[in-house]
Amino acid sequence: MDLASLTDIPPLSALPIFDLYQSTPLTPQHVMPCMTRDPYYRFNDLAYRWISLDNWTYTTSFTVPTHVRGKGKAVLVFEGVDTVSTISLNGVTIGKTDNMFRRYDFEVTGLLKDKENILQVWIMSAVTYASQRNRAHTDYRVPPDCPPPVQKGECHVNFIRKAQSSFSWDWGPSFPTLGIWKEVRLEVFDTLRVLSYTTSPKYDSKHSSWNVEVELFFDVFVASKGLVYVSMPLLQSEAEFQLSLTPGQSKNSFILQINQVAFRTVELVQEPVPSSPGLSFYFRINGKPIFLKGSNWIPVHAFQDEVTTDMITILLRSAQKANMNALRVWGGGVYEQDIFYSLCDMYGIMIWQDFMFACALYPTEKDFIETVREEVTQQVRRLKSHPSVVIWSGNNENEAAIATDWFNIPVAERPLYVKDYVNLYVENIRDIVLQEDSTRPFLVSSPTNGVESEKEGWVAKDPYDPHYGDTHYYSYYNDCWDWTVFPRTRFASEYGFQSWPSFSTLSKISESSDWDFSSNFSAHRQHHADGNQQMLKQAELHYILPNSTDPVQRYRDTIYITQVMQAQCVKSQTEFYRRSRSDIVEGKGHTMGTLYWQLNDIWQGPSWSSVEFGGKWKMLHHWAADFYAPILSVGVEDKGDLLIYAVSDNHSEQHNVKAKCGNCTRRSCIPVFHLSSPDNQMISPHNHIFLSSPRHAEGLQKPNITFTVKDTEVVLNFFVTLHCSFPAVYVWLDVDDIPGHFDVNGFLMLSKKATVIFGAWRNTTAEEITANLHITSLRDVY
Incomplete structure (x- = not known):
């Protein structure tokens, strides 16, 4: 098979429908030349809104060598088009696209010319398309219609298969991108081409042995019955190996390079818990129960072609350095690049992989279901060989949306929406996943009650029931220092608090008139309703708010106090969950996972992240390295008593562990403690607990550092x-x-x-x- 990458030919250039040619190369890129300034600068998300409301045409010309045109079959492969397009070659329409998450293959045998070939990709406004699909769906409403006004976004994103957050979210801007965001190439062949291959190690417990199942998917020039011979060398530790592939009627062999095969088992254990109603919910990896410690991953950039390997590497290394062993790829973004999963394989970071559906109900017309089925098939085949992926999840919060009536659906109409929900996630997505991958578990939603939700017809009466499954929990006005308000859940897959990014991060995309918490810029950048006030009110519970007479210094100090508040709140909640691992109180507990919201940022603005856009660590991320330490001491005040918990992720027992803690009065000093081994070696980070709010501290003076x-x-x-x-x-x-x-x-x-x-x-x-x-x-x- 010969590959002729169109990225090696003069790149595609963008031109609007009114024939204004853009000269900046755009392969593989979105429409960017019209943005003369950083789209993230100040209010440019509004200034550049017009781009997403227009239709665009990409065009390029290329030549094909004679020996390439002489092959039996030619296919143009588009790895990713964002999103709705009509594609023509030399004036002949060769196909259409409607899904950002799919690869599209268009046969062009007989259309290639010996001289110049003209390729055009006409891309329709995603905003217009989504609106048209919504209007065409006249039988019943498919909510939500539009995001809240504070998000400054676009409507009906659930009607189009693209990143749902591209129409805005409560932590990011509205940039409904359009363009060619992945590679375009020409593939020609006489015999066959390999579409994809997967490796699936499977453990045979009866014989204590491993088998490796290799699946290959072909496109053949002429279909005929016969045998395909596959030879594979003896595997060696950490060695690359090759597959030799020989079709039965061919004299030629094809060599496939496979970088690694990883051997591990994963189980999602849902079984009765002693002294508690309900079922457990934890992951057993290679036969051992594992407490998942990590965060949630959102898109790294609103413009996916701007995402580099370095950006992904910095974020994943930051997660690893914070003692995280898991990340959840959230369902409102994108299926990540191959390098993301390869690095997670390398760093030992387990991935909870959502399919890209979030916080909405979805249509179930035939063409929508068909494109989703192909999307899911392709993504499972692409990702199933990565050992880091430990679970598939059908959607983010859509079971809860129906069960708790987010969208004010009349009771009489609810069965219709449940039927659509089961159709999409159970009868289609789940069906494909179970066919394609038997090596890892599948959940229909998050949060969910797991097998209990299944018993209740896939939409539980209360998907937040702490006796089952996983839980998402946010409470911004309750005192986050009060651990009694947190749910004793089996698995905390979302929770968190907002903060602002550092002044150095914000100053790049703002000007001096913006540097005030009450400025138009501060209000514009905040996409979560009442978010700025929530941060200040939570901080004011325990801290004196900044009062500098210098407005810029007060702005910098306010950013600092929001990061202090966030770090302390997430620390309090995470430590509660970690010490609840072995606790059953009033039938609740046995927590086996914490994934706080969220790891990273999509732009420079207030959010729940612990790492800012650009890679800078917030205070929360520094603290995560301690509260996610393998061995941890946790201080808790309970009914006037100070309790010190010893928490360990190690599978070996810790003997004769000693806790060291100073003595002090409630307002005049802070108890600081850690765990030591019998030979007085410190085996946990230092930890502390405030017995009263720092705003009431006695003797706290300016330290003059x-x-x-x-x-x-x-x-x-x-x-x-x-x-x-x-x-x-x-x-x-x-x-x-x-x-x-x-x-x-x-x-x-x-x-x-x-x-x-x-x-x-x-x-x-x-x-x-x-x-x-x-x-x-x-x-x-x-």
């Missing part, structure tokens, strides 16, 4: 030595735009001297770090 920066013996690592006059709370070090992170940050400085290490991600010097380092503690902001 000074610092020096020196090189270390390790390249790109620097010692930062701090000195203070008084104890400091939530000491935060920020080096503006120098990429990297500190080994500890947002910490308690209870001695007069402390040394931390800054690890840079690019070449820098101690002098540059000194010039850019800002240090803030709680007492510095009021």
Whole structure:
């Protein structure tokens, strides 16, 4: 088979329907040339809205060598078109697309010319298409119609198979992209071409042995019965290997390079729990129960062609450094790039993979179901060979949307929507997954009651029942320090609190008039209703809000206090879930997973993320490295008693573990503790608990922190030595735009001297770090 990549030929260029040619190369890209400024700058999401409301034509010309045109069959392959298009070659329509998540193959045998070939891709506005499909669906309403006004988004995204968040979300902008977002290539052959292949290791418990099942999918020039011979060498540890493929009537062999086969088993255990009604919900990997610790992954960028391997690598390495072993690829975004899953395989990060349906009901017309079936088939075949993928999930929150009546559906009409729900997720998506992949579990939704939801007809009366399945829980006005308000769930797959990204991140896309919490910019960037007020009210429960008379300093301090609040709130909730692993209280508990919302950002704005757009760690992410540590001490005040829990993820027993904790009064000091081994080696991070709110602390003074920066013996690592006059709370070090992170940050400085290490991600010097380092503690902001 010969491959002629169109990316090696003059690239596709964009032109609007009024024949204004754009000269900037756009393969594989979205429509960007009309954006003369960063689309993320200030209010440009509104300024550039017109682009998504227009239709666009991509065109290119290419030549094909004689030996290529002489092959028996020629196919144009579009790996990804966003989204609704009509494609023509040399004036002949060769096909249409309607799904961003599918590969499309169009046979062009006989259409190729010996000289110039003209390829055109006419792309319809996704906003217009979605609106037209909604109007054509006249039998009944398919909600929601539009996002809340605060999101400044577009309507009826559930009628089009593209990233649902591209029409806006409560953490991101509305950029309904359109374009050719993945590779386009010409494939020609005389015998066959391999469409895809998968490897599926399967454990034979009876014989304690492994079998590797290899599936290959072909497109043949002439269909005929016969044998295909496959030879595979003896597998060796961590070695690449090749498959030799010989069709029975051919003299030629085809070589397929397979990089790895990973051997692991995964089970989702849902079985009775002693002393508790309901069922367990946990993952058993290679026969051992595993507590999943991680976060939720959203799209890295609104323009997918802007996503680089470096961006994905930085985020995944950040997750790994925070002791995460799991991420949930959320169902309102995209199925991620191959490199994402390969890196997760390498880093030991397990993936909960949603299919791309979120927070909506969906149509079930024949053509919609057909394109979804092909989407699911292709994605399962693409991803099933990755051992990091441990579960498939049909959608995000759509069972809960029906069960708890998000969309005010009349009771008499509810069975109709349940029928559509079962049709899409059970009779189609689940059916395909079970056919294509028997090696990992499938859930219809998240949150869900799992097998209990199935017993109730796939839509449970209460999908948030803590006795079953997984739970999503958000509460912004309850005191997040009060652990009694959190649900004792089997598995916490979403929870979190908002914060603002750092000043250095925001200053890139704003101007000085925007640097106020009450500015139009601050209101515009906040896409969650009452989000800014929720942050301040939650923070005010325990902290004195910033009161600098300098408006820019007050803005910077307010950003800091939102990150303090977020870190403390998520820490409180996560530690509650981790210590609930072995607890059953009033029939609830046995929590076996925490995936806070969310890991990353799609742009520079307030969100629930722990890593900002661009890769900078918020305070929450620094703290995650501690509250996700393999061995952890957790302090809890319960009815006047201070309890210290020892939490361990290790499968070996910990003997004679000692807890060390200082003695203090409620308002004048902070208990700090850790776990030690019998030989007094510290085996857990330091932890602390406030016995009263810091706003009521006695004796807390401005610490007057000074610092020096020196090189270390390790390249790109620097010692930062701090000195203070008084104890400091939530000491935060920020080096503006120098990429990297500190080994500890947002910490308690209870001695007069402390040394931390800054690890840079690019070449820098101690002098540059000194010039850019800002240090803030709680007492510095009021």
